[in-house]
Amino acid sequence: TGDKAAETPASHITIGIPQDLDDGLDPHKVNAAGTREILFNVYEGLLKYNENGELIPALAEKYEADADGLTYTFSLRQGVKFHDGSTVTADDVVYSLNRLAGKETGEPLEGALANIASVEKTDDKTVTVKLTEPDADFLSYMTDAIIPASNADPETSVIGTGPYKFVSHTPQESVELESFDDYWGEKAHIKNITLKIISNADSIVMELKGGSADMFCRITDTQVKELEGSDFNIEKGTMNLVQALYLNNKYEPFSDPKVRQAICYAIDPQEIMDYVSGGDGTEIGSAMFPAFGKYYDESLNDTYNTDIEKAKSLLKEAGYENGFEFSITVPSNYQPHVATAEVIVEEMKKIGVTAKINLVEWDTWLSETYSERNYEATVIGVDASPLTARALLDRYKSDAHNNFVNFSSPEYDAALTAALSTTDDAAQTASYKQCLEILSKEAASAYIQDLPCYVAINKKITGYKFYPLYAQDFASLSLVTE
Amino acid sequence: MKIKSFVKRFFKKYHGFNFVCGLVICGIIFLAAFIAVFHTPYGSTEMNASLKFASPSFAHIFGCDNYGRDIFSRVLEGIRNTFFIALTTVFIGTFAGIVIGAGCGYYGGRLDHVLMRVNDALFAFPSVLLALVIISLLGPSSFNVTIALGIAFIPSFARIVRSEYKKQAALDYVQSAKLMGAGDLRIIFVHILPNILPVLMSSVMIGFNNAVLAEAGLSYLGIGVQPPNASLGRMLSEAQSYIFTAPWYALFPGLMIIIMVLGFSLLSEGISENS
Amino acid sequence: MKYYIKKILYLLATLIGVSFLVYAAFEIIPGDPALSKLGTDATPEALAALRHEMGLDRPFIVRYLSWLVECFKGNFGISLSYNRPVIAMIGDKLPITITLTVLSMVFTILISVPTAVLMAKYAKRTLDRTFYVADQVFMAVPSFFLGILLTYVFGMVLHWFKPGGYISYSKDFPGFIAYLIMPSVAIAVPKCAMSVKLLRASILEEADKEYVRTAYSRGNSTMQVMYRHVLKNAMIPLVTFWGMAVADMIAGSIVVEQVFGIPGLGRILLTSISNRDYPVVEAVIVLIAFVVCVMSLIVDILYKRIDPRMKRTDED
Amino acid sequence: MLLEVKDLTIEFHDHDSPEKVVKDVDFSLDKGEILGIVGESGSGKSMTAMAIAGLLPRKKLKTFGSIFFERKDLLKIPRSELRGLQGDEISVIFQEPMTALNPTMKIGKQVEESLFIHHKDMSDGDRKKVALKWLENVEMDDPARVYDAYPHELSGGMRQRVMIAAAMVSEPKLLIADEPTTALDVTVQAEIIKLLLKINELSKVAVLFISHDLSLIRQISHNVMVMQNGVIVEKGDTDMIFESPKEEYTKRLIAAIPEVRL
Amino acid sequence: MEKEKLIEGKGITVRFTNYTDGKRSIKTVLEDLDIDIYKGEILGLAGESGSGKSTLAKALLGIVPLASGTIETKTKSPQMIFQDPYSSLNPAKKISWIMEEPLKLKTSLSRTERRDRVSSMLKEVGLSDEFMIRKPSELSGGQRQRICIGTALMQEPEFIIADEPVSALDVTVQAQVLDLMGRLQDEKGFTVLFISHDLRTMYNFCDRIMILKDGKIAETGIPSELYRNPKHPYTKKLLESAGIRKNETV
Numbered sequence A: 001t002g003d004k005a006a007e008t009p010a011s012h013i014t015i016g017i018p019q020d021l022d023d024g025l026d027p028h029k030v031n032a033a034g035t036r037e038i039l040f041n042v043y044e045g046l047l048k049y050n051e052n053g054e055l056i057p058a059l060a061e062k063y064e065a066d067a068d069g070l071t072y073t074f075s076l077r078q079g080v081k082f083h084d085g086s087t088v089t090a091d092d093v094v095y096s097l098n099r100l101a102g103k104e105t106g107e108p109l110e111g112a113l114a115n116i117a118s119v120e121k122t123d124d125k126t127v128t129v130k131l132t133e134p135d136a137d138f139l140s141y142m143t144d145a146i147i148p149a150s151n152a153d154p155e156t157s158v159i160g161t162g163p164y165k166f167v168s169h170t171p172q173e174s175v176e177l178e179s180f181d182d183y184w185g186e187k188a189h190i191k192n193i194t195l196k197i198i199s200n201a202d203s204i205v206m207e208l209k210g211g212s213a214d215m216f217c218r219i220t221d222t223q224v225k226e227l228e229g230s231d232f233n234i235e236k237g238t239m240n241l242v243q244a245l246y247l248n249n250k251y252e253p254f255s256d257p258k259v260r261q262a263i264c265y266a267i268d269p270q271e272i273m274d275y276v277s278g279g280d281g282t283e284i285g286s287a288m289f290p291a292f293g294k295y296y297d298e299s300l301n302d303t304y305n306t307d308i309e310k311a312k313s314l315l316k317e318a319g320y321e322n323g324f325e326f327s328i329t330v331p332s333n334y335q336p337h338v339a340t341a342e343v344i345v346e347e348m349k350k351i352g353v354t355a356k357i358n359l360v361e362w363d364t365w366l367s368e369t370y371s372e373r374n375y376e377a378t379v380i381g382v383d384a385s386p387l388t389a390r391a392l393l394d395r396y397k398s399d400a401h402n403n404f405v406n407f408s409s410p411e412y413d414a415a416l417t418a419a420l421s422t423t424d425d426a427a428q429t430a431s432y433k434q435c436l437e438i439l440s441k442e443a444a445s446a447y448i449q450d451l452p453c454y455v456a457i458n459k460k461i462t463g464y465k466f467y468p469l470y471a472q473d474f475a476s477l478s479l480v481t482e
Numbered sequence B: 001m002k003i004k005s006f007v008k009r010f011f012k013k014y015h016g017f018n019f020v021c022g023l024v025i026c027g028i029i030f031l032a033a034f035i036a037v038f039h040t041p042y043g044s045t046e047m048n049a050s051l052k053f054a055s056p057s058f059a060h061i062f063g064c065d066n067y068g069r070d071i072f073s074r075v076l077e078g079i080r081n082t083f084f085i086a087l088t089t090v091f092i093g094t095f096a097g098i099v100i101g102a103g104c105g106y107y108g109g110r111l112d113h114v115l116m117r118v119n120d121a122l123f124a125f126p127s128v129l130l131a132l133v134i135i136s137l138l139g140p141s142s143f144n145v146t147i148a149l150g151i152a153f154i155p156s157f158a159r160i161v162r163s164e165y166k167k168q169a170a171l172d173y174v175q176s177a178k179l180m181g182a183g184d185l186r187i188i189f190v191h192i193l194p195n196i197l198p199v200l201m202s203s204v205m206i207g208f209n210n211a212v213l214a215e216a217g218l219s220y221l222g223i224g225v226q227p228p229n230a231s232l233g234r235m236l237s238e239a240q241s242y243i244f245t246a247p248w249y250a251l252f253p254g255l256m257i258i259i260m261v262l263g264f265s266l267l268s269e270g271i272s273e274n275s
Numbered sequence C: 001m002k003y004y005i006k007k008i009l010y011l012l013a014t015l016i017g018v019s020f021l022v023y024a025a026f027e028i029i030p031g032d033p034a035l036s037k038l039g040t041d042a043t044p045e046a047l048a049a050l051r052h053e054m055g056l057d058r059p060f061i062v063r064y065l066s067w068l069v070e071c072f073k074g075n076f077g078i079s080l081s082y083n084r085p086v087i088a089m090i091g092d093k094l095p096i097t098i099t100l101t102v103l104s105m106v107f108t109i110l111i112s113v114p115t116a117v118l119m120a121k122y123a124k125r126t127l128d129r130t131f132y133v134a135d136q137v138f139m140a141v142p143s144f145f146l147g148i149l150l151t152y153v154f155g156m157v158l159h160w161f162k163p164g165g166y167i168s169y170s171k172d173f174p175g176f177i178a179y180l181i182m183p184s185v186a187i188a189v190p191k192c193a194m195s196v197k198l199l200r201a202s203i204l205e206e207a208d209k210e211y212v213r214t215a216y217s218r219g220n221s222t223m224q225v226m227y228r229h230v231l232k233n234a235m236i237p238l239v240t241f242w243g244m245a246v247a248d249m250i251a252g253s254i255v256v257e258q259v260f261g262i263p264g265l266g267r268i269l270l271t272s273i274s275n276r277d278y279p280v281v282e283a284v285i286v287l288i289a290f291v292v293c294v295m296s297l298i299v300d301i302l303y304k305r306i307d308p309r310m311k312r313t314d315e316d
Numbered sequence D: 001m002l003l004e005v006k007d008l009t010i011e012f013h014d015h016d017s018p019e020k021v022v023k024d025v026d027f028s029l030d031k032g033e034i035l036g037i038v039g040e041s042g043s044g045k046s047m048t049a050m051a052i053a054g055l056l057p058r059k060k061l062k063t064f065g066s067i068f069f070e071r072k073d074l075l076k077i078p079r080s081e082l083r084g085l086q087g088d089e090i091s092v093i094f095q096e097p098m099t100a101l102n103p104t105m106k107i108g109k110q111v112e113e114s115l116f117i118h119h120k121d122m123s124d125g126d127r128k129k130v131a132l133k134w135l136e137n138v139e140m141d142d143p144a145r146v147y148d149a150y151p152h153e154l155s156g157g158m159r160q161r162v163m164i165a166a167a168m169v170s171e172p173k174l175l176i177a178d179e180p181t182t183a184l185d186v187t188v189q190a191e192i193i194k195l196l197l198k199i200n201e202l203s204k205v206a207v208l209f210i211s212h213d214l215s216l217i218r219q220i221s222h223n224v225m226v227m228q229n230g231v232i233v234e235k236g237d238t239d240m241i242f243e244s245p246k247e248e249y250t251k252r253l254i255a256a257i258p259e260v261r262l
Numbered sequence E: 001m002e003k004e005k006l007i008e009g010k011g012i013t014v015r016f017t018n019y020t021d022g023k024r025s026i027k028t029v030l031e032d033l034d035i036d037i038y039k040g041e042i043l044g045l046a047g048e049s050g051s052g053k054s055t056l057a058k059a060l061l062g063i064v065p066l067a068s069g070t071i072e073t074k075t076k077s078p079q080m081i082f083q084d085p086y087s088s089l090n091p092a093k094k095i096s097w098i099m100e101e102p103l104k105l106k107t108s109l110s111r112t113e114r115r116d117r118v119s120s121m122l123k124e125v126g127l128s129d130e131f132m133i134r135k136p137s138e139l140s141g142g143q144r145q146r147i148c149i150g151t152a153l154m155q156e157p158e159f160i161i162a163d164e165p166v167s168a169l170d171v172t173v174q175a176q177v178l179d180l181m182g183r184l185q186d187e188k189g190f191t192v193l194f195i196s197h198d199l200r201t202m203y204n205f206c207d208r209i210m211i212l213k214d215g216k217i218a219e220t221g222i223p224s225e226l227y228r229n230p231k232h233p234y235t236k237k238l239l240e241s242a243g244i245r246k247n248e249t250v
């Protein structure tokens, strides 16, 4: 089956994407999830994730870690080619890791890799990385792209080792990809892929039905309904994010845990799922989504089973028996979050609390809500990037720069520090679970669900794989041959 | 008795197909807006999962939306909000427009020149961005949207009013009023204003329609009336995603916008025809 | 000649005013291009570095003035999010918006003139009344709603065109034009309805003038009077309207482009506003303002060409 | 007999009850004759004239009686035949020279228009020659310049001359002049009157001259007809009417002329 | 003349700036013109269209600024009846409102008192009370002109400028209006500057006539003398055109 590309050499599909790749194409600098999931096909690191969220060898054939967790040795796969035809050498690896760690500029492009003490080329096929202190998550950063040392400007000349090579980019219109014939692993099946930017969510269905796109990742449940009976299969997965009504713990009523708990009791995740995601979401009770099977604790879903009376009495205890008013800030471009907020407004009425929705632009949300923390409550989904528990839980530390909910609990800080400083997997897992329990108990925010993810794929295409992180694996797609 | 004769005179003066149609449509819309303040058949934000996308029926004559909310009630509320926004917008625009335009047109000179240049620059500035700026300053709420739109409307009104004042100021009756000893303010507001009313009326109507459409446009971009409150523009833009599953969701607010705009333009047509 | 120099100076002043307003607007509205680029993962250090790299740490007025100076040298800066010269980005999209506007304008004129003449000829008769009501209805339809209806009916039901199947002008020019037909209809219809209304009124007004009677007295038939005498005079007030309409159409295309999935100036404007990519926004808005001003200049010139009485130009 | 109007009645139907504005008017006009019509404002002078010229709005009014022009009844012949006469055999000049010319059409084109419509076989050059000749006949200083000018570039008096030239290019048999001098100032008025007399002399055109200025009528017309409220009060030889008016109304009119006894 | 001078203008010069093709051109409409108006007289001002008659009137009232020269007035409330009866009445208002306006501004009469004054003034200008509720558009030209006269008289002025008050009217109405003006002037003794281009009308009506030509006074005199032996050729031409003097060249 390895040579399907050869069978249908002229195969071409168009995939709709919601945003442009507008933050550049330098793999070490891009941040937008939408860009990273596309570049997943173009660049590879020493390791890469598979669809189960496990790290598998990529440009490194194998690796070894010392017992102290400070030295890692990577053996490179031989004969791997860059898209420009040159061969991947140990020098390229050293160059790329140094660039990420900011060894020349002093400013690491990947913050976590500032921890790297040195990167050395042991021989032509071996690279050794030394860390300043042990880091359980280090390997997940080894998925970052390896680029040729000779490439002066990665921004404009996009040269990676992935199954697809970059052809062109017309801003606001499209990106063209072409399968890479000299790929080291299983080659892509489809020759040409056009990524078409469909920024208006309302026109997605029309474009799909009208035939100007063959596939669109992440459509809503209503769009799924609209596509019923058409040429499209719907693949269902999860978004892998923590959707919650995030409460600003510094804002007056929400500074009282009782009030936060009352809100949690008032919110019915199942009702929200029914309205927002056609009943398909997965309920969550803390800051972890089920894809992290290791840490996900289903029992936390029952901490606050909907109970209006309980909520009211909690409010009374907190001195808000006559309710209060607050506003929910929601970025207007995320329809599911807006819809969630609308349902929450109705649910709040039941406990005598008046909630108002304040729609803002995504950018205003970023700067005012996320950065300045100038809000009362907000509905948003938080994802894990990289795919580590730390990425999800770090932000609840009292002094974390991204602790936008202003959560503050010494108990939590201690648990988190414990988790981060151990290299023992079991101990770490236990500490993380403790963290999640604290978040749930203290009602840091009202956790709702992991949203379902629907992918519309034309019936002529098969092989779509869901990844538990931001990645679209185009190489696994193939055309149905009849 | 007096009222009756007033009504009689009114209809004697204003008649014709456009006027009557316009008056009837606007009357119904006004009534709907008025009733919606006190009562709608269902709560306009009341959700009901079992009625999601229910098609029009006797209980819900316009059907239900994606939350199972009664579209008819929402349309009523939408008419009220849209009506209020458009009215206030036009009021702000007209009022400021009259003050600026009258001053510039009547006095002329340097000030006129400078103000009109500023006016032109504002005119060339996209109103979406202007609204965005104002809303960022004031925070989003339907009241602030109204203010933002109102301010965005000032330049066009000021321009129209100014040219009308310029025309009127050149007429002899204005000189005659000056000779009588009437002050400038009295001349501007008591003598001239009634004469530009017909032009003003029709631009107020056009302005009203533009306000309805602009509000719809802003809601389409997410900076209009905030959910879960309804406005016709907001409903229309929400409904777009469901055009296949629930075409009625888009149809009714869309029709209402058309009818409302139609009513007002007929009315304005009727008024200018008669005067 | 002196008159045009003066006009051009005004134009420059207006553009500078507009550009300043845009700069000020970005100073006021919340949001930060650096944060926008880095997203939720931004660390304070990385943010500071990027802001420095983008030159955002300089005072507002310094940034504005240096931008202005660069502009006069013909350099509109580099897009903050795309790292591409703004000129190149806009240059790409300009043909799309221009084509859209020209097409809409052509439709507007081609449809409105004969319709208005026909209505004026049968003024107050059944045909006129019917068209009149239809015209009022068309005037009341928001163009994006019309866009949705058109895509639904002609795209989804009748399959006359492929919604979202935009074809780039560089790939297939006829295909490009064909795709833009529906969107330009959506943009043109309300303007066209307005033109019909204005033109009909204008024709009727002209038809009452004495020179029309003179024309009849020489033995002209109704249609001869219409086309030889009335129409040209009746179009004079329309010139201003059409001039403003061009500006409106560019602005109106922002929303319609969204509906039809056309990557024109409107889309660039909207995404750049939400990315806080102000060099791009700045350039797009200055461009729109430029078009508005140039249109008013063209209207002025056209006036003089059509209306020989307009030699006098004391109005500022 | 060039023109014979018999029992002409014009009725307006745009209000609730029909209004007769011209009632049973009878008169005739010979070749080369100048007939003056006087009467107060609103007495139906223009309506009568427009009926003859075929320029009455057809929608809201009704005409009765007959108007024979060279034995053809203008009220009965088909529209196209009437159009053939308009501008060719019957020409009109109007009261307001400011508005009676198309503001956006060059003078030359307007002067030539009757030829353009009625003499399709003529070449452009010939047409221009005729137009220039007539512009000269109406005593224009620089016909070539005027030919290429727009109406607004001319003074009121010049425009009225242009109107006369345009009316005369096709050498009509009847010229209807509806208050051609009212809008002009005294000195110019006198010149236009002189010009009309000259043209009448030159081409033997019959003129129907309408005015409410009695002293003017006295200067120009051979015969006079006095109208009031749509009826002819008195008609006859000019000098007779002015010296010994019979009707009360005519007397009042004549008495209202300010007298200057030097 | 032993009479008192009401207005004395010396060296009146008025210029207008015109813009043609973006070029400024300055047009001198009145040039170094002297004018004296005596109390109680009717001064006629004649001249062809565009000679500056209306401009002079407006200059005397201060509506048009002077480029140079001085005007001394002894009257506080001059009034003007404008040339165009169609634009000089506020079209949006009823006749009663228009005529009451000066009373509202200058007196403290009650509503009914004002009504009475208006009603009696309407009678004086020969119109009935039913015109009170009409708007200017519902009046004929002659009626409008009478309203203008009435409104001007309402303020008991010492001086009225009448700018071609009858040229838009037909002969019979002209006579009526002039009659009225003459009668009222007899009764109230105000001063009138009567502008016209019709020398016939002016002959009987004016005490003195002034001929204006190209912004300058060509000739002044008592009508009978002026008409009998005009000195200025322009005056002669005017008289000929009006058919008062026989054309000598014919």
Ligand SMILES: Nc1ncnc2c1ncn2[C@@H]1O[C@H](COP(=O)(O)OP(=O)(O)OP(=O)(O)O)[C@@H](O)[C@H]1O
Binding pocket: D012, D014, D019, D021, D039, D040, D041, D042, D043, D044, D045, D046, D047, D048, D212
């Ligand atoms: N549309 C109309 N409806 C009713 N009556 C009309 C209409 N048009 C004109 N009239 C009346 O017809 C009558 C005759 O008008 P005509 O124009 O012939 O008067 P005239 O003698 O030419 O007056 P003038 O000297 O003012 O030109 C007038 O009384 C006028 O009011």
Ligand SMILES: Nc1ncnc2c1ncn2[C@@H]1O[C@H](COP(=O)(O)OP(=O)(O)OP(=O)(O)O)[C@@H](O)[C@H]1O
Binding pocket: E016, E017, E018, E027, E029, E047, E048, E049, E050, E051, E052, E053, E054, E055, E056, E083, E197
């Ligand atoms: N506001 C103005 N701007 C420029 N030129 C003006 C202005 N007002 C009058 N004029 C010019 O001044 C000259 C005299 O005008 P004026 O109105 O005084 O003439 P008039 O003697 O009253 O003429 P008529 O008999 O037609 O009323 C005219 O040539 C006119 O074009």
Ligand SMILES: [Mg+2]
Binding pocket: D045, D046, D047, D178, D179
């Ligand atoms: Mg007439």
Ligand SMILES: [Mg+2]
Binding pocket: E053, E054, E055, E083, E163
């Ligand atoms: Mg004058």
